[in-house]
Amino acid sequence: MTRGEADGERPTLEQATWQLRHYGLEVDPQAVLVAVRLISAGARVGRAAEAHFARFGLSTGRYRLLSDLEGHGGEKSPSQLAADLDVSRATVTGLLDGLEREQLIARRPSTEDGRGTVAVLTASGAQRLRDMAPEHFGRLEAMVAGLSTEERTVFLDLLARVVHGSSALTAD
Amino acid sequence: MTRGEADGERPTLEQATWQLRHYGLEVDPQAVLVAVRLISAGARVGRAAEAHFARFGLSTGRYRLLSDLEGHGGEKSPSQLAADLDVSRATVTGLLDGLEREQLIARRPSTEDGRGTVAVLTASGAQRLRDMAPEHFGRLEAMVAGLSTEERTVFLDLLARVVHGSSALTAD
DNA sequence: GCATAGTAGTTAGCTGCCTAATTACTGCTG
DNA sequence: CAGCAGTAATTAGGCAGCTAACTACTATGC
Structure with missing residues:
Protein backbone atom coordinates (compact mmCIF):
# COMPACT_ATOMS: atom_id res chain seq x y z
CA MET A 1 0.00 0.00 0.00
CA THR A 2 1.60 3.17 -1.17
CA ARG A 3 -1.59 5.02 -0.42
CA GLY A 4 -1.04 6.96 2.76
CA GLU A 5 -4.52 8.45 2.97
CA ALA A 6 -7.87 6.72 2.95
CA ASP A 7 -9.91 7.31 -0.16
CA GLY A 8 -11.85 10.30 1.04
CA GLU A 9 -9.03 11.79 -1.04
CA ARG A 10 -10.24 10.30 -4.27
CA PRO A 11 -10.59 11.41 -6.88
CA THR A 12 -7.62 13.73 -6.55
CA LEU A 13 -7.46 17.26 -7.85
CA GLU A 14 -5.04 16.02 -10.49
CA GLN A 15 -7.48 13.39 -11.72
CA ALA A 16 -10.32 15.89 -11.96
CA THR A 17 -8.09 18.38 -13.73
CA TRP A 18 -6.90 15.78 -16.22
CA GLN A 19 -10.44 14.72 -16.94
CA LEU A 20 -11.73 18.23 -17.55
CA ARG A 21 -8.80 19.03 -19.80
CA HIS A 22 -9.35 15.75 -21.62
CA TYR A 23 -12.87 16.83 -22.49
CA GLY A 24 -11.77 20.39 -23.16
CA LEU A 25 -14.09 21.84 -20.51
CA GLU A 26 -13.79 25.13 -18.71
CA VAL A 27 -15.01 23.86 -15.38
CA ASP A 28 -13.40 24.44 -12.00
CA PRO A 29 -11.82 21.12 -10.94
CA GLN A 30 -12.23 22.00 -7.30
CA ALA A 31 -15.98 22.39 -7.76
CA VAL A 32 -16.11 18.93 -9.30
CA LEU A 33 -14.15 17.56 -6.37
CA VAL A 34 -16.58 19.06 -3.89
CA ALA A 35 -19.57 17.45 -5.59
CA VAL A 36 -17.98 14.06 -6.13
CA ARG A 37 -16.47 13.79 -2.67
CA LEU A 38 -19.74 14.87 -1.09
CA ILE A 39 -21.54 12.04 -2.83
CA SER A 40 -18.88 9.59 -1.78
CA ALA A 41 -18.68 10.83 1.82
CA GLY A 42 -22.44 10.64 2.21
CA ALA A 43 -22.47 7.11 0.89
CA ARG A 44 -19.64 6.14 3.19
CA VAL A 45 -21.26 7.51 6.32
CA GLY A 46 -24.52 5.93 5.22
CA ARG A 47 -22.88 2.54 4.88
CA ALA A 48 -21.27 2.90 8.29
CA ALA A 49 -24.72 3.46 9.79
CA GLU A 50 -26.19 0.62 7.75
CA ALA A 51 -23.62 -1.78 9.13
CA HIS A 52 -25.02 -1.18 12.59
CA PHE A 53 -28.63 -1.57 11.44
CA ALA A 54 -27.77 -4.92 9.91
CA ARG A 55 -26.77 -6.30 13.31
CA GLY A 146 -13.23 15.40 14.70
CA LEU A 147 -15.18 18.62 14.16
CA SER A 148 -15.57 21.40 16.71
CA THR A 149 -18.97 22.89 17.40
CA GLU A 150 -18.12 25.88 15.25
CA GLU A 151 -16.97 23.68 12.41
CA ARG A 152 -20.17 21.69 12.61
CA THR A 153 -22.18 24.85 12.27
CA VAL A 154 -20.17 25.89 9.23
CA PHE A 155 -20.51 22.41 7.77
CA LEU A 156 -24.29 22.40 8.15
CA ASP A 157 -24.48 25.76 6.44
CA LEU A 158 -22.32 24.64 3.52
CA LEU A 159 -24.29 21.42 3.18
CA ALA A 160 -27.56 23.31 3.06
CA ARG A 161 -26.25 25.60 0.37
CA VAL A 162 -25.09 22.73 -1.83
CA VAL A 163 -28.44 21.02 -1.36
CA HIS A 164 -30.09 24.25 -2.37
CA GLY A 165 -27.93 24.37 -5.48
CA SER A 166 -28.85 20.82 -6.38
CA SER A 167 -32.57 21.39 -5.90
CA ALA A 168 -32.48 23.94 -8.66
CA LEU A 169 -31.24 21.24 -11.04
CA THR A 170 -33.56 18.53 -9.77
CA ALA A 171 -36.61 20.71 -10.27
CA ASP A 172 -36.67 20.00 -14.00
CA MET B 1 -47.25 23.64 1.76
CA THR B 2 -46.30 25.41 4.94
CA ARG B 3 -42.74 24.26 4.51
CA GLY B 4 -40.73 27.29 3.48
CA GLU B 5 -37.39 25.56 3.14
CA ALA B 6 -36.49 22.53 1.05
CA ASP B 7 -35.78 19.43 3.06
CA GLY B 8 -32.04 19.83 3.34
CA GLU B 9 -33.34 21.16 6.64
CA ARG B 10 -34.69 17.84 7.78
CA PRO B 11 -34.47 16.45 10.28
CA THR B 12 -34.56 19.62 12.33
CA LEU B 13 -32.54 20.25 15.44
CA GLU B 14 -35.76 19.94 17.42
CA GLN B 15 -36.50 16.53 16.02
CA ALA B 16 -33.02 15.26 16.79
CA THR B 17 -33.16 16.70 20.27
CA TRP B 18 -36.54 15.12 20.94
CA GLN B 19 -35.33 11.76 19.75
CA LEU B 20 -32.19 11.78 21.87
CA ARG B 21 -34.14 12.82 24.93
CA HIS B 22 -36.72 10.14 24.18
CA TYR B 23 -34.02 7.49 24.35
CA GLY B 24 -32.34 9.19 27.30
CA LEU B 25 -29.05 9.62 25.46
CA GLU B 26 -26.30 12.12 26.17
CA VAL B 27 -25.43 12.77 22.57
CA ASP B 28 -24.97 16.15 20.91
CA PRO B 29 -28.00 16.69 18.66
CA GLN B 30 -25.99 18.89 16.35
CA ALA B 31 -23.52 16.09 15.76
CA VAL B 32 -26.40 13.82 14.80
CA LEU B 33 -27.69 16.45 12.42
CA VAL B 34 -24.33 16.74 10.71
CA ALA B 35 -24.15 13.00 10.09
CA VAL B 36 -27.75 12.60 8.97
CA ARG B 37 -27.80 15.62 6.72
CA LEU B 38 -24.49 14.63 5.16
CA ILE B 39 -25.95 11.27 4.21
CA SER B 40 -29.02 12.92 2.82
CA ALA B 41 -27.13 15.65 0.94
CA GLY B 42 -24.80 13.12 -0.64
CA ALA B 43 -27.73 11.04 -1.78
CA ARG B 44 -29.48 14.07 -3.16
CA VAL B 45 -26.51 15.28 -5.16
CA GLY B 46 -25.94 11.72 -6.31
CA ARG B 47 -29.49 11.46 -7.56
CA ALA B 48 -29.18 14.78 -9.37
CA ALA B 49 -26.14 13.40 -11.22
CA GLU B 50 -27.90 10.10 -11.86
CA ALA B 51 -30.80 11.88 -13.53
CA HIS B 52 -28.41 13.14 -16.16
CA PHE B 53 -26.78 9.73 -16.65
CA ALA B 54 -30.21 8.24 -17.24
CA ARG B 55 -30.74 10.43 -20.28
CA GLY B 146 -23.18 28.88 -4.17
CA LEU B 147 -19.84 28.34 -2.45
CA SER B 148 -16.80 30.57 -2.81
CA THR B 149 -13.39 29.09 -3.48
CA GLU B 150 -12.44 29.50 0.16
CA GLU B 151 -15.65 27.85 1.30
CA ARG B 152 -15.02 24.94 -1.04
CA THR B 153 -11.61 24.46 0.45
CA VAL B 154 -13.06 24.46 3.95
CA PHE B 155 -15.80 22.09 2.86
CA LEU B 156 -13.35 19.60 1.38
CA ASP B 157 -11.35 19.68 4.59
CA LEU B 158 -14.40 19.07 6.77
CA LEU B 159 -15.61 16.28 4.49
CA ALA B 160 -12.25 14.56 4.66
CA ARG B 161 -12.27 14.71 8.44
CA VAL B 162 -15.73 13.20 8.70
CA VAL B 163 -14.73 10.45 6.29
CA HIS B 164 -11.69 9.85 8.46
CA GLY B 165 -13.92 9.58 11.51
CA SER B 166 -16.17 7.11 9.78
CA SER B 167 -13.29 4.94 8.58
CA ALA B 168 -12.39 4.29 12.19
CA LEU B 169 -15.84 2.77 12.72
CA THR B 170 -15.95 0.88 9.46
CA ALA B 171 -12.65 -0.82 10.16
CA ASP B 172 -14.27 -3.32 12.50
C1' DG C 1 -77.30 9.18 -9.17
C1' DC C 2 -74.23 7.70 -12.28
C1' DA C 3 -70.01 8.29 -15.03
C1' DT C 4 -65.55 9.79 -14.59
C1' DA C 5 -61.38 11.47 -12.55
C1' DG C 6 -58.37 10.92 -8.83
C1' DT C 7 -56.11 8.48 -4.93
C1' DA C 8 -54.51 4.23 -1.83
C1' DG C 9 -52.19 0.25 -1.96
C1' DT C 10 -50.26 -3.54 -4.31
C1' DT C 11 -47.98 -6.13 -8.01
C1' DA C 12 -44.66 -6.91 -11.74
C1' DG C 13 -40.47 -6.21 -13.59
C1' DC C 14 -36.19 -3.40 -13.98
C1' DT C 15 -31.44 -1.93 -11.96
C1' DG C 16 -27.68 -1.93 -8.62
C1' DC C 17 -25.87 -3.32 -4.68
C1' DC C 18 -24.67 -7.20 -1.50
C1' DT C 19 -22.90 -12.18 0.25
C1' DA C 20 -22.13 -16.94 -0.54
C1' DA C 21 -21.20 -20.59 -3.47
C1' DT C 22 -19.26 -22.41 -7.84
C1' DT C 23 -15.95 -23.11 -11.56
C1' DA C 24 -11.61 -22.56 -13.59
C1' DC C 25 -7.15 -21.60 -13.30
C1' DT C 26 -2.41 -20.24 -10.86
C1' DG C 27 1.24 -20.98 -8.02
C1' DC C 28 3.42 -22.76 -4.05
C1' DT C 29 5.19 -26.60 -1.36
C1' DG C 30 6.52 -30.79 0.04
C1' DC D 1 4.90 -33.43 -9.88
C1' DA D 2 0.77 -34.02 -7.00
C1' DG D 3 -1.95 -31.73 -4.05
C1' DC D 4 -3.82 -27.75 -2.20
C1' DA D 5 -4.47 -22.94 -1.02
C1' DG D 6 -5.58 -18.83 -3.22
C1' DT D 7 -7.58 -15.85 -6.81
C1' DA D 8 -10.62 -14.53 -11.15
C1' DA D 9 -15.03 -14.35 -12.73
C1' DT D 10 -19.57 -15.82 -12.65
C1' DT D 11 -23.97 -17.44 -10.80
C1' DA D 12 -27.72 -17.60 -7.40
C1' DG D 13 -30.49 -15.40 -4.31
C1' DG D 14 -31.62 -11.37 -1.38
C1' DC D 15 -32.89 -6.35 -0.49
C1' DA D 16 -34.10 -1.59 -1.73
C1' DG D 17 -35.05 1.60 -4.81
C1' DC D 18 -37.64 2.84 -9.21
C1' DT D 19 -41.73 3.18 -12.91
C1' DA D 20 -45.85 1.45 -14.86
C1' DA D 21 -49.93 -0.87 -14.52
C1' DC D 22 -53.75 -2.76 -11.90
C1' DT D 23 -57.60 -2.99 -8.28
C1' DA D 24 -60.51 -0.91 -5.11
C1' DC D 25 -62.42 2.81 -3.40
C1' DT D 26 -63.59 8.16 -3.03
C1' DA D 27 -65.16 12.33 -4.70
C1' DT D 28 -66.76 15.33 -8.08
C1' DG D 29 -69.76 17.10 -11.71
C1' DC D 30 -73.28 17.11 -14.72
Whole structure:
Protein backbone atom coordinates (compact mmCIF):
# COMPACT_ATOMS: atom_id res chain seq x y z
CA MET A 1 0.00 0.00 0.00
CA THR A 2 1.60 3.17 -1.17
CA ARG A 3 -1.59 5.02 -0.42
CA GLY A 4 -1.04 6.96 2.76
CA GLU A 5 -4.52 8.45 2.97
CA ALA A 6 -7.87 6.72 2.95
CA ASP A 7 -9.91 7.31 -0.16
CA GLY A 8 -11.85 10.30 1.04
CA GLU A 9 -9.03 11.79 -1.04
CA ARG A 10 -10.24 10.30 -4.27
CA PRO A 11 -10.59 11.41 -6.88
CA THR A 12 -7.62 13.73 -6.55
CA LEU A 13 -7.46 17.26 -7.85
CA GLU A 14 -5.04 16.02 -10.49
CA GLN A 15 -7.48 13.39 -11.72
CA ALA A 16 -10.32 15.89 -11.96
CA THR A 17 -8.09 18.38 -13.73
CA TRP A 18 -6.90 15.78 -16.22
CA GLN A 19 -10.44 14.72 -16.94
CA LEU A 20 -11.73 18.23 -17.55
CA ARG A 21 -8.80 19.03 -19.80
CA HIS A 22 -9.35 15.75 -21.62
CA TYR A 23 -12.87 16.83 -22.49
CA GLY A 24 -11.77 20.39 -23.16
CA LEU A 25 -14.09 21.84 -20.51
CA GLU A 26 -13.79 25.13 -18.71
CA VAL A 27 -15.01 23.86 -15.38
CA ASP A 28 -13.40 24.44 -12.00
CA PRO A 29 -11.82 21.12 -10.94
CA GLN A 30 -12.23 22.00 -7.30
CA ALA A 31 -15.98 22.39 -7.76
CA VAL A 32 -16.11 18.93 -9.30
CA LEU A 33 -14.15 17.56 -6.37
CA VAL A 34 -16.58 19.06 -3.89
CA ALA A 35 -19.57 17.45 -5.59
CA VAL A 36 -17.98 14.06 -6.13
CA ARG A 37 -16.47 13.79 -2.67
CA LEU A 38 -19.74 14.87 -1.09
CA ILE A 39 -21.54 12.04 -2.83
CA SER A 40 -18.88 9.59 -1.78
CA ALA A 41 -18.68 10.83 1.82
CA GLY A 42 -22.44 10.64 2.21
CA ALA A 43 -22.47 7.11 0.89
CA ARG A 44 -19.64 6.14 3.19
CA VAL A 45 -21.26 7.51 6.32
CA GLY A 46 -24.52 5.93 5.22
CA ARG A 47 -22.88 2.54 4.88
CA ALA A 48 -21.27 2.90 8.29
CA ALA A 49 -24.72 3.46 9.79
CA GLU A 50 -26.19 0.62 7.75
CA ALA A 51 -23.62 -1.78 9.13
CA HIS A 52 -25.02 -1.18 12.59
CA PHE A 53 -28.63 -1.57 11.44
CA ALA A 54 -27.77 -4.92 9.91
CA ARG A 55 -26.77 -6.30 13.31
CA PHE A 56 -30.35 -5.71 14.41
CA GLY A 57 -31.86 -7.22 11.30
CA LEU A 58 -32.74 -3.86 9.79
CA SER A 59 -31.71 -1.85 6.78
CA THR A 60 -31.53 1.90 6.41
CA GLY A 61 -34.95 2.00 4.78
CA ARG A 62 -36.56 -0.14 7.45
CA TYR A 63 -34.93 1.83 10.23
CA ARG A 64 -36.01 5.14 8.79
CA LEU A 65 -39.54 3.88 8.47
CA LEU A 66 -39.74 2.61 12.04
CA SER A 67 -38.14 5.74 13.36
CA ASP A 68 -40.48 7.99 11.43
CA LEU A 69 -43.42 6.00 12.71
CA GLU A 70 -42.24 6.39 16.28
CA GLY A 71 -41.86 10.13 15.87
CA HIS A 72 -45.46 10.29 14.78
CA GLY A 73 -47.21 8.48 17.58
CA GLY A 74 -46.71 5.04 16.06
CA GLU A 75 -49.32 5.25 13.32
CA LYS A 76 -49.19 6.48 9.77
CA SER A 77 -50.55 5.62 6.33
CA PRO A 78 -48.21 4.14 3.71
CA SER A 79 -48.72 7.15 1.45
CA GLN A 80 -47.75 9.50 4.23
CA LEU A 81 -44.70 7.39 4.98
CA ALA A 82 -43.69 7.47 1.33
CA ALA A 83 -43.98 11.25 1.26
CA ASP A 84 -42.08 11.74 4.51
CA LEU A 85 -39.30 9.27 3.70
CA ASP A 86 -39.09 10.59 0.14
CA VAL A 87 -39.45 7.19 -1.49
CA SER A 88 -42.15 5.72 -3.72
CA ARG A 89 -45.27 4.06 -2.34
CA ALA A 90 -44.11 0.82 -3.90
CA THR A 91 -40.94 0.95 -1.83
CA VAL A 92 -42.97 1.51 1.31
CA THR A 93 -45.08 -1.54 0.49
CA GLY A 94 -41.88 -3.60 0.30
CA LEU A 95 -40.47 -2.21 3.53
CA LEU A 96 -43.75 -2.78 5.35
CA ASP A 97 -43.86 -6.35 4.05
CA GLY A 98 -40.50 -7.09 5.60
CA LEU A 99 -41.26 -5.30 8.86
CA GLU A 100 -44.64 -6.98 9.16
CA ARG A 101 -43.03 -10.40 8.65
CA GLU A 102 -40.82 -9.68 11.66
CA GLN A 103 -43.78 -8.22 13.52
CA LEU A 104 -42.14 -4.87 14.03
CA ILE A 105 -45.18 -3.19 12.53
CA ALA A 106 -48.75 -4.29 11.88
CA ARG A 107 -51.16 -3.23 9.16
CA ARG A 108 -54.67 -2.16 10.06
CA PRO A 109 -57.38 -1.04 7.67
CA SER A 110 -58.08 2.66 7.93
CA THR A 111 -61.30 3.53 9.70
CA GLU A 112 -61.77 6.71 7.70
CA ASP A 113 -60.88 5.70 4.19
CA GLY A 114 -62.00 2.43 2.69
CA ARG A 115 -58.96 2.33 0.40
CA GLY A 116 -56.53 3.11 3.16
CA THR A 117 -54.30 1.16 5.52
CA VAL A 118 -52.49 2.26 8.63
CA ALA A 119 -49.05 1.01 9.62
CA VAL A 120 -48.78 0.62 13.38
CA LEU A 121 -45.55 0.32 15.34
CA THR A 122 -45.72 -2.78 17.53
CA ALA A 123 -44.19 -3.15 20.97
CA SER A 124 -41.40 -5.24 19.41
CA GLY A 125 -40.80 -2.52 16.88
CA ALA A 126 -40.49 0.15 19.55
CA GLN A 127 -38.24 -2.12 21.57
CA ARG A 128 -36.00 -2.74 18.59
CA LEU A 129 -35.52 0.99 18.15
CA ARG A 130 -34.75 1.41 21.82
CA ASP A 131 -32.21 -1.43 21.69
CA MET A 132 -30.23 -0.01 18.86
CA ALA A 133 -30.46 3.68 19.71
CA PRO A 134 -27.52 4.13 22.07
CA GLU A 135 -24.94 2.63 19.77
CA HIS A 136 -26.49 4.09 16.65
CA PHE A 137 -26.40 7.67 17.86
CA GLY A 138 -23.07 7.08 19.54
CA ARG A 139 -21.62 6.02 16.22
CA LEU A 140 -23.04 9.03 14.42
CA GLU A 141 -21.54 11.30 17.04
CA ALA A 142 -18.20 9.50 16.81
CA MET A 143 -18.03 10.07 13.07
CA VAL A 144 -18.19 13.83 13.45
CA ALA A 145 -16.13 13.90 16.64
CA GLY A 146 -13.23 15.40 14.70
CA LEU A 147 -15.18 18.62 14.16
CA SER A 148 -15.57 21.40 16.71
CA THR A 149 -18.97 22.89 17.40
CA GLU A 150 -18.12 25.88 15.25
CA GLU A 151 -16.97 23.68 12.41
CA ARG A 152 -20.17 21.69 12.61
CA THR A 153 -22.18 24.85 12.27
CA VAL A 154 -20.17 25.89 9.23
CA PHE A 155 -20.51 22.41 7.77
CA LEU A 156 -24.29 22.40 8.15
CA ASP A 157 -24.48 25.76 6.44
CA LEU A 158 -22.32 24.64 3.52
CA LEU A 159 -24.29 21.42 3.18
CA ALA A 160 -27.56 23.31 3.06
CA ARG A 161 -26.25 25.60 0.37
CA VAL A 162 -25.09 22.73 -1.83
CA VAL A 163 -28.44 21.02 -1.36
CA HIS A 164 -30.09 24.25 -2.37
CA GLY A 165 -27.93 24.37 -5.48
CA SER A 166 -28.85 20.82 -6.38
CA SER A 167 -32.57 21.39 -5.90
CA ALA A 168 -32.48 23.94 -8.66
CA LEU A 169 -31.24 21.24 -11.04
CA THR A 170 -33.56 18.53 -9.77
CA ALA A 171 -36.61 20.71 -10.27
CA ASP A 172 -36.67 20.00 -14.00
CA MET B 1 -47.25 23.64 1.76
CA THR B 2 -46.30 25.41 4.94
CA ARG B 3 -42.74 24.26 4.51
CA GLY B 4 -40.73 27.29 3.48
CA GLU B 5 -37.39 25.56 3.14
CA ALA B 6 -36.49 22.53 1.05
CA ASP B 7 -35.78 19.43 3.06
CA GLY B 8 -32.04 19.83 3.34
CA GLU B 9 -33.34 21.16 6.64
CA ARG B 10 -34.69 17.84 7.78
CA PRO B 11 -34.47 16.45 10.28
CA THR B 12 -34.56 19.62 12.33
CA LEU B 13 -32.54 20.25 15.44
CA GLU B 14 -35.76 19.94 17.42
CA GLN B 15 -36.50 16.53 16.02
CA ALA B 16 -33.02 15.26 16.79
CA THR B 17 -33.16 16.70 20.27
CA TRP B 18 -36.54 15.12 20.94
CA GLN B 19 -35.33 11.76 19.75
CA LEU B 20 -32.19 11.78 21.87
CA ARG B 21 -34.14 12.82 24.93
CA HIS B 22 -36.72 10.14 24.18
CA TYR B 23 -34.02 7.49 24.35
CA GLY B 24 -32.34 9.19 27.30
CA LEU B 25 -29.05 9.62 25.46
CA GLU B 26 -26.30 12.12 26.17
CA VAL B 27 -25.43 12.77 22.57
CA ASP B 28 -24.97 16.15 20.91
CA PRO B 29 -28.00 16.69 18.66
CA GLN B 30 -25.99 18.89 16.35
CA ALA B 31 -23.52 16.09 15.76
CA VAL B 32 -26.40 13.82 14.80
CA LEU B 33 -27.69 16.45 12.42
CA VAL B 34 -24.33 16.74 10.71
CA ALA B 35 -24.15 13.00 10.09
CA VAL B 36 -27.75 12.60 8.97
CA ARG B 37 -27.80 15.62 6.72
CA LEU B 38 -24.49 14.63 5.16
CA ILE B 39 -25.95 11.27 4.21
CA SER B 40 -29.02 12.92 2.82
CA ALA B 41 -27.13 15.65 0.94
CA GLY B 42 -24.80 13.12 -0.64
CA ALA B 43 -27.73 11.04 -1.78
CA ARG B 44 -29.48 14.07 -3.16
CA VAL B 45 -26.51 15.28 -5.16
CA GLY B 46 -25.94 11.72 -6.31
CA ARG B 47 -29.49 11.46 -7.56
CA ALA B 48 -29.18 14.78 -9.37
CA ALA B 49 -26.14 13.40 -11.22
CA GLU B 50 -27.90 10.10 -11.86
CA ALA B 51 -30.80 11.88 -13.53
CA HIS B 52 -28.41 13.14 -16.16
CA PHE B 53 -26.78 9.73 -16.65
CA ALA B 54 -30.21 8.24 -17.24
CA ARG B 55 -30.74 10.43 -20.28
CA PHE B 56 -27.74 8.74 -21.84
CA GLY B 57 -28.85 5.25 -20.91
CA LEU B 58 -26.37 4.97 -18.06
CA SER B 59 -26.52 4.66 -14.30
CA THR B 60 -24.07 5.97 -11.74
CA GLY B 61 -22.38 2.59 -11.50
CA ARG B 62 -22.06 2.23 -15.26
CA TYR B 63 -20.80 5.77 -15.67
CA ARG B 64 -18.22 5.36 -12.94
CA LEU B 65 -17.01 2.17 -14.54
CA LEU B 66 -16.67 3.67 -18.02
CA SER B 67 -15.01 6.75 -16.64
CA ASP B 68 -12.56 4.74 -14.58
CA LEU B 69 -11.75 2.66 -17.62
CA GLU B 70 -11.07 5.74 -19.67
CA GLY B 71 -8.77 7.15 -17.04
CA HIS B 72 -6.75 3.99 -17.22
CA GLY B 73 -6.05 3.71 -20.92
CA GLY B 74 -9.32 1.94 -21.66
CA GLU B 75 -8.39 -1.49 -20.30
CA LYS B 76 -8.74 -3.05 -16.88
CA SER B 77 -9.60 -6.36 -15.26
CA PRO B 78 -12.93 -6.75 -13.47
CA SER B 79 -11.16 -7.36 -10.17
CA GLN B 80 -9.23 -4.15 -10.53
CA LEU B 81 -12.40 -2.29 -11.40
CA ALA B 82 -14.13 -3.68 -8.34
CA ALA B 83 -11.26 -2.55 -6.14
CA ASP B 84 -11.07 0.92 -7.69
CA LEU B 85 -14.82 1.54 -7.71
CA ASP B 86 -15.14 0.08 -4.23
CA VAL B 87 -17.87 -2.40 -5.14
CA SER B 88 -17.93 -6.19 -5.18
CA ARG B 89 -16.72 -8.21 -8.13
CA ALA B 90 -20.24 -9.53 -8.54
CA THR B 91 -21.49 -5.99 -9.04
CA VAL B 92 -18.83 -5.38 -11.67
CA THR B 93 -19.95 -8.51 -13.50
CA GLY B 94 -23.47 -7.09 -13.60
CA LEU B 95 -22.36 -3.66 -14.76
CA LEU B 96 -20.15 -5.15 -17.46
CA ASP B 97 -23.03 -7.32 -18.64
CA GLY B 98 -25.16 -4.26 -19.22
CA LEU B 99 -22.37 -2.22 -20.81
CA GLU B 100 -21.37 -5.10 -23.06
CA ARG B 101 -24.96 -5.50 -24.23
CA GLU B 102 -24.90 -1.89 -25.39
CA GLN B 103 -21.40 -2.37 -26.81
CA LEU B 104 -19.89 0.36 -24.67
CA ILE B 105 -17.26 -2.10 -23.47
CA ALA B 106 -16.03 -5.44 -24.73
CA ARG B 107 -14.62 -8.39 -22.80
CA ARG B 108 -11.39 -9.99 -23.90
CA PRO B 109 -9.68 -12.95 -22.26
CA SER B 110 -6.52 -11.92 -20.48
CA THR B 111 -3.32 -12.86 -22.26
CA GLU B 112 -1.38 -13.18 -19.03
CA ASP B 113 -3.77 -14.99 -16.73
CA GLY B 114 -5.88 -17.89 -17.92
CA ARG B 115 -8.55 -17.08 -15.33
CA GLY B 116 -8.67 -13.43 -16.18
CA THR B 117 -10.69 -11.16 -18.43
CA VAL B 118 -10.05 -7.63 -19.55
CA ALA B 119 -12.78 -5.04 -19.98
CA VAL B 120 -12.03 -2.78 -22.94
CA LEU B 121 -13.65 0.58 -23.59
CA THR B 122 -15.06 0.61 -27.12
CA ALA B 123 -15.19 3.61 -29.44
CA SER B 124 -18.91 3.94 -28.67
CA GLY B 125 -18.14 3.86 -24.98
CA ALA B 126 -15.59 6.65 -25.28
CA GLN B 127 -17.99 8.62 -27.45
CA ARG B 128 -20.77 8.25 -24.91
CA LEU B 129 -18.53 9.70 -22.23
CA ARG B 130 -17.57 12.59 -24.46
CA ASP B 131 -21.22 13.28 -25.27
CA MET B 132 -22.33 13.56 -21.70
CA ALA B 133 -19.27 15.24 -20.21
CA PRO B 134 -20.06 18.93 -20.81
CA GLU B 135 -23.45 18.86 -19.19
CA HIS B 136 -22.42 16.43 -16.47
CA PHE B 137 -19.55 18.51 -15.22
CA GLY B 138 -21.50 21.69 -15.78
CA ARG B 139 -24.22 20.37 -13.51
CA LEU B 140 -21.74 19.37 -10.82
CA GLU B 141 -20.23 22.83 -10.95
CA ALA B 142 -23.68 24.43 -10.80
CA MET B 143 -24.54 22.54 -7.65
CA VAL B 144 -21.63 24.01 -5.74
CA ALA B 145 -21.85 27.40 -7.41
CA GLY B 146 -23.18 28.88 -4.17
CA LEU B 147 -19.84 28.34 -2.45
CA SER B 148 -16.80 30.57 -2.81
CA THR B 149 -13.39 29.09 -3.48
CA GLU B 150 -12.44 29.50 0.16
CA GLU B 151 -15.65 27.85 1.30
CA ARG B 152 -15.02 24.94 -1.04
CA THR B 153 -11.61 24.46 0.45
CA VAL B 154 -13.06 24.46 3.95
CA PHE B 155 -15.80 22.09 2.86
CA LEU B 156 -13.35 19.60 1.38
CA ASP B 157 -11.35 19.68 4.59
CA LEU B 158 -14.40 19.07 6.77
CA LEU B 159 -15.61 16.28 4.49
CA ALA B 160 -12.25 14.56 4.66
CA ARG B 161 -12.27 14.71 8.44
CA VAL B 162 -15.73 13.20 8.70
CA VAL B 163 -14.73 10.45 6.29
CA HIS B 164 -11.69 9.85 8.46
CA GLY B 165 -13.92 9.58 11.51
CA SER B 166 -16.17 7.11 9.78
CA SER B 167 -13.29 4.94 8.58
CA ALA B 168 -12.39 4.29 12.19
CA LEU B 169 -15.84 2.77 12.72
CA THR B 170 -15.95 0.88 9.46
CA ALA B 171 -12.65 -0.82 10.16
CA ASP B 172 -14.27 -3.32 12.50
C1' DG C 1 -77.30 9.18 -9.17
C1' DC C 2 -74.23 7.70 -12.28
C1' DA C 3 -70.01 8.29 -15.03
C1' DT C 4 -65.55 9.79 -14.59
C1' DA C 5 -61.38 11.47 -12.55
C1' DG C 6 -58.37 10.92 -8.83
C1' DT C 7 -56.11 8.48 -4.93
C1' DA C 8 -54.51 4.23 -1.83
C1' DG C 9 -52.19 0.25 -1.96
C1' DT C 10 -50.26 -3.54 -4.31
C1' DT C 11 -47.98 -6.13 -8.01
C1' DA C 12 -44.66 -6.91 -11.74
C1' DG C 13 -40.47 -6.21 -13.59
C1' DC C 14 -36.19 -3.40 -13.98
C1' DT C 15 -31.44 -1.93 -11.96
C1' DG C 16 -27.68 -1.93 -8.62
C1' DC C 17 -25.87 -3.32 -4.68
C1' DC C 18 -24.67 -7.20 -1.50
C1' DT C 19 -22.90 -12.18 0.25
C1' DA C 20 -22.13 -16.94 -0.54
C1' DA C 21 -21.20 -20.59 -3.47
C1' DT C 22 -19.26 -22.41 -7.84
C1' DT C 23 -15.95 -23.11 -11.56
C1' DA C 24 -11.61 -22.56 -13.59
C1' DC C 25 -7.15 -21.60 -13.30
C1' DT C 26 -2.41 -20.24 -10.86
C1' DG C 27 1.24 -20.98 -8.02
C1' DC C 28 3.42 -22.76 -4.05
C1' DT C 29 5.19 -26.60 -1.36
C1' DG C 30 6.52 -30.79 0.04
C1' DC D 1 4.90 -33.43 -9.88
C1' DA D 2 0.77 -34.02 -7.00
C1' DG D 3 -1.95 -31.73 -4.05
C1' DC D 4 -3.82 -27.75 -2.20
C1' DA D 5 -4.47 -22.94 -1.02
C1' DG D 6 -5.58 -18.83 -3.22
C1' DT D 7 -7.58 -15.85 -6.81
C1' DA D 8 -10.62 -14.53 -11.15
C1' DA D 9 -15.03 -14.35 -12.73
C1' DT D 10 -19.57 -15.82 -12.65
C1' DT D 11 -23.97 -17.44 -10.80
C1' DA D 12 -27.72 -17.60 -7.40
C1' DG D 13 -30.49 -15.40 -4.31
C1' DG D 14 -31.62 -11.37 -1.38
C1' DC D 15 -32.89 -6.35 -0.49
C1' DA D 16 -34.10 -1.59 -1.73
C1' DG D 17 -35.05 1.60 -4.81
C1' DC D 18 -37.64 2.84 -9.21
C1' DT D 19 -41.73 3.18 -12.91
C1' DA D 20 -45.85 1.45 -14.86
C1' DA D 21 -49.93 -0.87 -14.52
C1' DC D 22 -53.75 -2.76 -11.90
C1' DT D 23 -57.60 -2.99 -8.28
C1' DA D 24 -60.51 -0.91 -5.11
C1' DC D 25 -62.42 2.81 -3.40
C1' DT D 26 -63.59 8.16 -3.03
C1' DA D 27 -65.16 12.33 -4.70
C1' DT D 28 -66.76 15.33 -8.08
C1' DG D 29 -69.76 17.10 -11.71
C1' DC D 30 -73.28 17.11 -14.72
